[in-house]
Amino acid sequence: MKKVILASMLLLAFSTSYASDEKDNLVNLIGLDENGKELNIPIKSKKWKRRMAKVFKRVGGDILPQIRSYSSNEKFAFSQFDLGLYVTMKFGLGVLDESPVSLKMKIEPYFKLFFKK
Amino acid sequence: MRKNILTFALLTLVAFSATAKEGHINPYWFGDSTDKSANQDDNLDSIDSFLNGVVDSTIGALNEFEDQPVAKATKNGWHLAGFQTSLGVGFSGNIGILSFGGTKIIEIDWAKKKQDKKEEDLESSLPVVTINETHTKKDLNRALDPIVRQLVETGRIKDEKEFRKNLSVVSDDFYAYTKGLSTARSNYVWRAGKIRLDLNFSPSGQIATAGPLIRLGVDIRLRLEFIRIMPEAQSADKAMADLNTRERKIARETRNLLDSLSFEVTKAYDELEKRYDMDAFGMSFKIIEVGLGMSVEGSVGVAKLKGSVVPSVFFDRHKRSSSTPVAHDKAADNETINFLVDSSDAVDKGLKDSIFKLKRKRIRKGMKKAMKFAYKFARKMHRKASRRQERMAKGKRVKMTKWIVKKIRSQYKFEVGGSIGPVKLKALPHLSLFWVNKIK
Numbered sequence: 076m077k078k079v080i081l082a083s084m085l086l087l088a089f090s091t092s093y094a095s096d097e098k099d100n101l102v103n104l105i106g107l108d109e110n111g112k113e114l115n116i117p118i119k120s121k122k123w124k125r126r127m128a129k130v131f132k133r134v135g136g137d138i139l140p141q142i143r144s145y146s147s148n149e150k151f152a153f154s155q156f157d158l159g160l161y162v163t164m165k166f167g168l169g170v171l172d173e174s175p176v177s178l179k180m181k182i183e184p185y186f187k188l189f190f191k192k
Numbered sequence: 193m194r195k196n197i198l199t200f201a202l203l204t205l206v207a208f209s210a211t212a213k214e215g216h217i218n219p220y221w222f223g224d225s226t227d228k229s230a231n232q233d234d235n236l237d238s239i240d241s242f243l244n245g246v247v248d249s250t251i252g253a254l255n256e257f258e259d260q261p262v263a264k265a266t267k268n269g270w271h272l273a274g275f276q277t278s279l280g281v282g283f284s285g286n287i288g289i290l291s292f293g294g295t296k297i298i299e300i301d302w303a304k305k306k307q308d309k310k311e312e313d314l315e316s317s318l319p320v321v322t323i324n325e326t327h328t329k330k331d332l333n334r335a336l337d338p339i340v341r342q343l344v345e346t347g348r349i350k351d352e353k354e355f356r357k358n359l360s361v362v363s364d365d366f367y368a369y370t371k372g373l374s375t376a377r378s379n380y381v382w383r384a385g386k387i388r389l390d391l392n393f394s395p396s397g398q399i400a401t402a403g404p405l406i407r408l409g410v411d412i413r414l415r416l417e418f419i420r421i422m423p424e425a426q427s428a429d430k431a432m433a434d435l436n437t438r439e440r441k442i443a444r445e446t447r448n449l450l451d452s453l454s455f456e457v458t459k460a461y462d463e464l465e466k467r468y469d470m471d472a473f474g475m476s477f478k479i480i481e482v483g484l485g486m487s488v489e490g491s492v493g494v495a496k497l498k499g500s501v502v503p504s505v506f507f508d509r510h511k512r513s514s515s516t517p518v519a520h521d522k523a524a525d526n527e528t529i530n531f532l533v534d535s536s537d538a539v540d541k542g543l544k545d546s547i548f549k550l551k552r553k554r555i556r557k558g559m560k561k562a563m564k565f566a567y568k569f570a571r572k573m574h575r576k577a578s579r580r581q582e583r584m585a586k587g588k589r590v591k592m593t594k595w596i597v598k599k600i601r602s603q604y605k606f607e608v609g610g611s612i613g614p615v616k617l618k619a620l621p622h623l624s625l626f627w628v629n630k631i632k
Contacts, residue, residue, distance in 0.1 A: 100245030103215055105280045105288025107617055113282045114291070120245035123289075127253035135260055135272070143270045156270075161292065184291040189274035 161185035222613035294617040303598035355397030368439035370418035372446020382457040389503035445492035460559040473574040479626035493530025558612030
């Protein structure tokens with residue numbers, strides 16, 4: 076019995092350090108909701124990467140050609156374009172018993188892209 | 193049986209203490225600087241897994257974008273040159289990628305590895321008016337005038353009179369601060385070299401408070417910058433000749449504040465440098481940014497960095513020379529430095545005005561802790577990059593990346609009680625430390 080307890084506790088203790096070596100780590104998204112309450116939403120890093128890659132692709136496709144065409148306009152002689160973006164993500168929290176309403180939490184992590192000439 | 197229960201309880205405690213802090217910053221970094229019981233050797237291992245996730249996902253997404261046809265620079269050369277992500281800390285020390293509603297603790301700038309000699313500066317590209325010691329108040333106004341006229345002509349400013357009035361008030365104060373910097377001592381290793389004020393105006397000419405997002409095409413942005421070019425301090429009589437009485441007070445108090453802060457930053461850095469090699473791992477600790485403000489009573493002090501009315505002063509590191517004073521002034525320990533607090537905070541803290549005088553010894557300890565935190569964070573990021581290179585060298589399947597961490601900015605808030613810690617979600621920072629990648 077003692078050995079079982081010891082083995083399970085050691086497994087539990089080492090699981091944390093093992094997890095950190097795995098490639099798909101958890102990335103926490105953090106922010107405040109409208110009421111000033113802290114929001115913490117863990118998301119797998121691969122999922123977060125896919126979400127960012129999608130935004131980059133969209134930005135590249137939609138915005139980069141626009142910046143290029145702006146630069147041909149002599150009125151706007153700028154050499155850098157900063158773009159602040161945020162990603163709206165909704166996370167389902169499940170459905171309340173006997174309620175047709177599903178609970179969702181919204182979080183909007185943001186980042187910036189810099190385009191240069 | 194009793195022994196078994198005790199063993200189980202102990203092991204549970206050990207296991208949970210190992211897991212509970214995962215993704216949280218150690219409370220030592222938030223605690224009072226004088227708390228000797230805190231683990232001063234914490235190496236931020238509890239956020240390892242989170243940082244691995246941030247680095248892997250960022251590099252992965254940037255690499256994927258590189259493969260897109262649209263990512264290739266065209267004839268006129270526009271390309272994605274940088275990416276910035278911000279991290280925040282929750283009330284219990286939980287760290288995460290920052291979303292709306294919070295304040296950043298760490299800002300990480302990613303840039304492409306340098307391919308030519310042109311400096312990839314990730315600073316914003318807003319209109320900048322830069323002056324130095326040789327410029328007068330008239331010169332500053334002359335430099336601002338074409339920008340004002342252009343904004344009015346393009347119709348972005350609807351109320352020219354209001355805009356000119358508000359701009360004149362803030363630019364006069366800004367000029368007074370710069371005269372304080374011109375006359376500050378110049379022989380500390382860390383010394384103030386630049387003051388910057390980012391202004392945001394609404395179309396009606398009112399000063400708008402800066403936020404995480406400025407509405408494109410609605411707010412008008414403008415940066416005023418003073419860069420000190422003279423190695424020696426100017427004489428007060430000469431530098432402050434075109435200032436009125438109120439502005440002279442601002443200039444004198446700014447000079448005294450900057451002298452005190454130069455001393456404290458230099459001393460904190462000296463003490464830390466004895467224990468750590470601050471330039472050992474590819475990132476160099478280069479700049480400290482502090483908010484500068486004026487109280488209701490007209491005293492100058494360290495203020496919240498909130499833009500539009502609060503200029504930032506930048507300290508940078510210089511080589512030690514024979515004229516560098518040895519920072520060992522014991523008497524300075526009991527002197528104080530002004531910190532500005534919001535009037536609502538002042539009431540909460542039982543203060544009679546918006547100035548809080550913080551003992552210099554405590555500020556130094558706090559700065560040391562802030563530098564140590566930034567050092568350990570930068571070291572961690574560097575190790576991650578090194579491990580990636582090692583894996584590549586061993587022939588493991590790691591995709592070659594053209595992206596590096598260019599700059600890390602970590603932000604701190606001083607508590608009125610005297611401690612310092614990474615800013616939490618609701619708090620506003622007073623101090624930023626910049627670590628810059630030495631690889632160009």
